Structures are given as C-alpha cells and as structure tokens.
Amino acid sequence: MAVSCIEDMYRGHNDKKDPIYSSLLLCMRRVERKRISNLAFLYRVFVGKFLRYF
Structure with missing residues (x-):
C-alpha cells in the first residue's frame, strides 16, 4: 500500500535513477x-x- 503511494508521488518524476527515490522504495518494499x-x-x-x- 505504502509502496504504491510513493510510486504515485513519483509518477511525474522523470529521473527514476534518483538515489533517494530508489533507496526509499527499496526500504519500503523490504x-x-x-x-x-x-x-x-x-x-x-x-x-x-x-x-x-x-
């Protein structure tokens, strides 16, 4: 649930290689x-x- 929320927040975010985004997403997935x-x-x-x- 929380992961999809973060993904929605970043949907308009073009640079998916943003380290903060990816580490946050990894953390949430874990x-x-x-x-x-x-x-x-x-x-x-x-x-x-x-x-x-x-």
Whole structure:
C-alpha cells in the first residue's frame, strides 16, 4: 500500500535513477515483504493451533 503511494508521488518524476527515490522504495518494499511474511507466519501458527482442536 505504502509502496504504491510513493510510486504515485513519483509518477511525474522523470529521473527514476534518483538515489533517494530508489533507496526509499527499496526500504519500503523490504518493510512490506517483512510484514507480509510475519503475517503469513502468524496465520500458519494460528491455523495450526485451530486445526488441532478438530
């Protein structure tokens, strides 16, 4: 979500090789990926515990 927001901000920005833009985007992508993997892990743990009751 945040990544697309930054990309929208820079859509009119011609020089995509801007170091601040690329490093910020990389950072945001890394954060989003980490959050998604954490959510997936929590989901797996929750489902595993939930399925044990059946």
